[in-house]
Amino acid sequence: MLIYERSRAGRQARAQYVSAKGLDGQIAEDLGEHLRQSEVGLPEVSELETVRHYTNLSAKNFAIDRQFYPLGSCTMKYNPRGAHQVASLPGFLNRHPLAPDANSQGYMACLFELQNYLKEVTGMQAVSLTPMAGAQGEFAGVAMIRAYHAKRGDVQRTEILVPEAAHGTNPATAVMCGFTVREIPVTNDGDVDLEALKAAVGPATAGLMMTNPSTCGVFERQVQAIAETVHDAGGLLYYDGANLNAILGQVRPGDMGFDVLHMNLHKTFATPHGGGGPGSGPVGVGPRLVPFLPTPMVGSSGGESPTYRWLDHKDCPDSIGRLSCFMGNAGILLRAYAYARLLGGEGLHRVGEYATLNANYMAKSLEQAGFTLAYPTRRATHEFIVSLSKEAKNQGVTAMDFAKRLLDYGFHAPTTYFPLLVPECLLIEPTETESKAEIDGFVSAMAQILEEARVEPERVTTAPHTLPISRLDDVKAARDLDLAFSEVAEG
Amino acid sequence: MLIYERSRAGRQARAQYVSAKGLDGQIAEDLGEHLRQSEVGLPEVSELETVRHYTNLSAKNFAIDRQFYPLGSCTMKYNPRGAHQVASLPGFLNRHPLAPDANSQGYMACLFELQNYLKEVTGMQAVSLTPMAGAQGEFAGVAMIRAYHAKRGDVQRTEILVPEAAHGTNPATAVMCGFTVREIPVTNDGDVDLEALKAAVGPATAGLMMTNPSTCGVFERQVQAIAETVHDAGGLLYYDGANLNAILGQVRPGDMGFDVLHMNLHKTFATPHGGGGPGSGPVGVGPRLVPFLPTPMVGSSGGESPTYRWLDHKDCPDSIGRLSCFMGNAGILLRAYAYARLLGGEGLHRVGEYATLNANYMAKSLEQAGFTLAYPTRRATHEFIVSLSKEAKNQGVTAMDFAKRLLDYGFHAPTTYFPLLVPECLLIEPTETESKAEIDGFVSAMAQILEEARVEPERVTTAPHTLPISRLDDVKAARDLDLAFSEVAEG
Amino acid sequence: MPFIPHTPLDQQQMLEVIGAPDIEALFDEIPKGLRAEKLNQIPAGISEMALGQMMNRRARQDEVDLCFLGAGAYNHHIPAAIWDLVARGEFMTAYTPYQAEASQGTLQLIYEFQTMISRLTAMEVANASVYDGATALAEAMLMAVRANKRNRSKRILVAGNIHPQYLETCRTIVKPQGLTLDVLDYDPRTGRVDLDSDRVQDAAALAVSYPNFFGGLDPVDRLTDIASAAGALVIGVVNPTALALLKPPGHWGENGADIVVGEGQPLGIPMASGGPYLGLMCCKKQIVRQMPGRIIGRTVDQRNRPGYTLTLQAREQHIRRGKATSNICTNQGLLVTAATLYLSLMGNEGLRQVALQSHAGLKNLVGQATAIPGVQARFEGPVFHEQVLELPVLAEVVVRKMAERGIVPGFDLGVVDAGLDHCLLVNVTETKTGEDIDAFISCLNAVIQSEMSPC
Amino acid sequence: MPFIPHTPLDQQQMLEVIGAPDIEALFDEIPKGLRAEKLNQIPAGISEMALGQMMNRRARQDEVDLCFLGAGAYNHHIPAAIWDLVARGEFMTAYTPYQAEASQGTLQLIYEFQTMISRLTAMEVANASVYDGATALAEAMLMAVRANKRNRSKRILVAGNIHPQYLETCRTIVKPQGLTLDVLDYDPRTGRVDLDSDRVQDAAALAVSYPNFFGGLDPVDRLTDIASAAGALVIGVVNPTALALLKPPGHWGENGADIVVGEGQPLGIPMASGGPYLGLMCCKKQIVRQMPGRIIGRTVDQRNRPGYTLTLQAREQHIRRGKATSNICTNQGLLVTAATLYLSLMGNEGLRQVALQSHAGLKNLVGQATAIPGVQARFEGPVFHEQVLELPVLAEVVVRKMAERGIVPGFDLGVVDAGLDHCLLVNVTETKTGEDIDAFISCLNAVIQSEMSPC
């Protein structure tokens, strides 16, 4: 039932009325032709109805706080409540984004320190925190590559190279930045096809975007050769840091030869994903791109008790500019800062270790349970791929069927059908915050589903059976577009 | 699965460690023979495991925020989140109970005003807020009656009279206060049997405890005659204010002739019930009992900007004394104060009106749906009783079966088998915060169950079917007492 | 109408079904002369926003920079996860779990709580809470009198170093049933009590506090053995945080304490002006049927799945009415939730570190304070996280002057005992940093200097 | 190991299964020379308690008594229920709802949000959010260029009284795709823009802000009609609170706006230093396939029960990669939750009262302020809850001096336009009481006096 279906004309939840009664006459005069004549169109429900409706809706979601959520490439790990609490302190929540610097020193201290931590973690020279998600970080990064070439008058570089396993945001970003995209194939081992890359680079190459570990769940071993190839051709290297969890404290993108990267704080730095956001996608750059970083950033006077101030286009005349009205997703930055402080350098290092331990253990356990790994000869990184081609062919039970059936077992499904190059694939990322017992539970559910697929496949192909709804008619959704409730259509 | 079953020896959720490492040696020396030698015995789980375990446990509860909860005599209405928020302000949460008066003026202002509001609502002369629940309020009230007679040297008054419909806390309280209990019958109309009362009173009568409206869900019409009878015999009248919601702003216990009462703020004043508490049970008294009120209370200097101070036994030498280490359930008092401010005098008045409207509408609707009201000729108050004797006899479907089957329909069950004098009864209290639509939904579920009882009674008698467990073996629970987990017993 | 969902149309339709002309008619059974006037002494309703603004002002008004008060309420760190979860509607807005099938969340949680508390105290069983530590002690006294089969006395021997407000509460609650409280003086040098067998003869129970009100540790093994030998039950009043380091009452002496109570507030519950808190209560299994309060038991459902339910209800008022073990009904359910989460998050080592760090902080403070001329520890012997300082000036003056500078230094013992009017009861928890303690010391120093200086 | 649950035994067993001697071995595919040193520039981990103490200090440090800043972020009252519910793990710790069956909570909520926003704006469809108001406008420009079938131009006409930081953001984002922004000057007397048909010829779209950056109300009907007639799409940038009182963009002129964007922050989202906020985005149904961002549709499941799902995914990067309408992936989901709860709690009348009371407060403030000699309203004409005051002294000085006294009086327009360096943009919301406004006035008065006084 929709909140609108609970609405009754004339009902009022008056505790939220600020008693502006009696101003009505005046406002019509003040606004004249601007006065709204039509209904505002909101539901009219009581406070209890609101609370009950949305509490009950929330119960229909899977979430980290309720389920194991091994969604590959998404790093669904525990979001410490302590980080949420400190970011929610009234002093931070009530701070206006345009407050004078004198009233912003506490907040800016956190941001300045976070900039430094991210430099350390990535091996980059400078960091701007302002991008509001991974994709915006990518935009900032590729826009900086564009600005770099433009500044040098190197205007024929119109192409961005992207390995075929790349996340969809990579090619989409390149296009948003005015480039054309050329995809580079990946070998059977999950590495970039170096020969193909060599053939593709040239005077039109503005840069290459890649993640390492790749979305195949393996570490790109030839990364140094790739960097050399692109650099030699005059291009720059972009690192998609969405998978940073895998290598936190183990290897740094800056050391691998990347010129620019973004990070997903809502993944590696454990800020909650919120059912679709908000995120935060800071960018870090090597020496060549420092002048182009997006503004604002936080600068420090240095010294024992530093004072902080905003750096804007006056300080950074070559900056690609501003990416949001204010300063990105500030509250997410505070959470990430809190997370870094809770863990410290040593703790961040352990994240990479245990994320990798969990993934390798899980991969091996699934292999022992009879599943086919996409890259059986490789180490898993923080994630790995299982291919269900065999099961799809033999029992007619697809990766999607496994995914749906897992929901019945109380586990969120892994990422399905991504990367596109592995057929019937599940991309599985357990993260470091899950226990061995939880992983064992998942593996045994997978094994049971495999058994079900043998003895009663329709139990799997018609799953889920225990959730509020069964599989939805997506074709109807796109064909008979119903994007907003209308009482009339209901009648 | 129990949290202990998730525990693994040696696991540590270190974000909560306050780094007292290295002090261990010293402490053994400091404490000597006092040092604990045995295991502390707590579960060893990660923060995520704690969060997930208890989030998932919470999902197994019914609650106001999720379901209609028409539990008679319990007044399960909306608990405004705004009241919770203001009581949770750091300044209030961090205030130590023994903080100097100079650092307590904000808090004491709220309490002083609340004392006054409760006087107004009850028509009493003075109020003490310290009792921590209804039962403790009853204790305070009856202890005051005892102190009153004792002070007058009237020591032969050893008996407290209680109508048979009374809540169990009433006789239990009388006994705790050193009295014997005599029960007074109730007529078929739900009123006290006035003749029986007249026969029962005498020189041994210390007082009478009653609720009005009674737990039969009707207003005791002879209340003035009852008061006269008891007063004439030298006894005092105690009002069990657990049902105050019914008459808020409509009629005041003080005006009915009561000498002392308690209120359940966790009912009438909408403070959340917390799965079993905390509550708060302030007491109010007429002129004769003022000197005996429990301490502490808040006194005011009066005037334009008053200062407040604690009144204790020095100010109130005849007080029955202190009822808790500090000042009762302070946080609940703040919530009740907030609630009173949100509603104001007019809003509190409306509570009584709409609680009564809802109950009468629901009673009439159920009657029209074929149910038998216990007191069909009477107005319902804020609650009313349905008797299922007929259904129990004809279909073998009891009040308990209806209660359990309602859970499957997504409604919490009404109170069952209370008061004891009505067979197969459901005591139903919708409260004012529920909408007509919700009530209609409940009535139609009841009607459907009635139909089920006719066509497939076992569907009802084996309910619930949709909850995490079915009916429990209570006999085994009491016989094979298992009150704490033990790993050994599991093995 | 805040929180009332009725539209005019709803109201009209409902009155039609009832067959009443208006809402007023629904009150026609109330004698006319009794109908109330408007509630004029209660101000008009305000918006949630206005309420928030006013309450914010009042809350701010009461804030202090640092507070070293203990005396029964302790300022421990509360992990963020706790109240985020406790405040979930499913916990906060549920009733007492009468319908077990619809309350397994709360019921299982209480069973886990009972397990945690009984292990922490080394007792066999724990209940689901009573109101607070003080009423828990009063209930324990009443219970002891009921449970003591060797001895029908109504005299309770109480250590004189128990929290004085516990003692007052017990007086209020146990007097009407004819119990007498016989207070054992404490040794003025150590602040501790001792006992000889004569004194305990013919007493129903002995109640001792561990730590005692002064933070000191009484000889509980000895006291337990002497009392037990004389046929008295032993009631221990404990601080649950302290038990991470101290000998649990179940292991006192030969046979352990019989009943254990305590204030659960240190376990994740804010000080909040004194409540709501959490009365802990445990006992030996053989006397569980005399225990008041709710008890959860594990059993099975019709399909043999484990489940949790209220059990031994024949002790309770709603079943036994006048014959119940107590009149308690509503208790401190939500605080049980908080304490359970706290103990789960801390685990053995976390709780131990809280206790250790608190203890270390107190030692630091006392060490520095006693270096101030004229300041000394009032009592000898081991303590846990709280101690009495004797000052060269009135404690009342020190409290007032330090509070004016934003530091509440502790509890002025002159309030409860004129003979201790130069004594300050000081508590340190893990929340106090080295700088906090230094600030305390320099403020104390300054106040003492200014009070002692001539003229 | 904070947040890592592995015991030594777990670790050993896991390595055995893997067949690796230690964790280090799992990184053996990384070229040796690349392995990182320790993260020495990051301080050692601290406890949640220590973190809380430090962050509390920092948060307190930034507090002011009163703040009259608006300029794109507005300090409205946020009902208590909102963040209690938003912070539920089920909302806060879920991912994007890719698995519809396990995400009906979030999906239905977004569908309700789309309904609320499309009704509030009187537009046919709304999406599930983009990052913030400024990026929403940038996306709208890109969308307009894609969607405008009558006109293949890449020139966007932008009202010069739009938020200057929106303009900057748009420049950054749309420039790489070759769009040009053609800024329409505003009338220096009214602060409003006007348009003649010539100027709009051959423009892909016109973007106007309602209210504009100065709080004023442009002639949106006229602007819409002229732009539409010339074949340009109309992009409205709106404040959702204002729409409780103002003509919704769907009803502007003959045909209404084509694309509507706005900052959703006023709808229950704290100011929080500028984010996370909520970019609102709506359009006419005929161009929905050009809209970026997630869109939820209602459909049915296999048993014909209604259900909600991500739809029109062929617009998005994960399906269309380089051909997507935008690269956006993660958006502002949790803020959608907050805004939906806000709109549900307020209802029509609640939102209207917020808008009315804000407006009334501004009038009160401006009325009193312009009674101070030398202070006047900078622009003529109707406004909504924000206005420009021209002062007899530099705005920068007034802001600094008033902030020192705890009142941040507004935004110094000199920062964005040297010609407005005596101008202060002042906002009032319903949270400001009469006393707050009086405090503003007397502080402003005092500062002006002291600055104007000779020597």
Ligand SMILES: Cc1ncc(COP(=O)(O)O)c(C=O)c1O
């Ligand atoms: C590999 C990779 N790159 C980029 C992104 C985009 O990040 P965001 O969703 O924060 O825009 C993601 C996230 O889904 C990702 O997994």
Ligand SMILES: Cc1ncc(COP(=O)(O)O)c(C=O)c1O
């Ligand atoms: C009529 C009546 N009296 C007394 C009580 C006891 O109140 P409490 O549970 O707060 O002790 C109740 C509550 O259940 C009640 O309904």
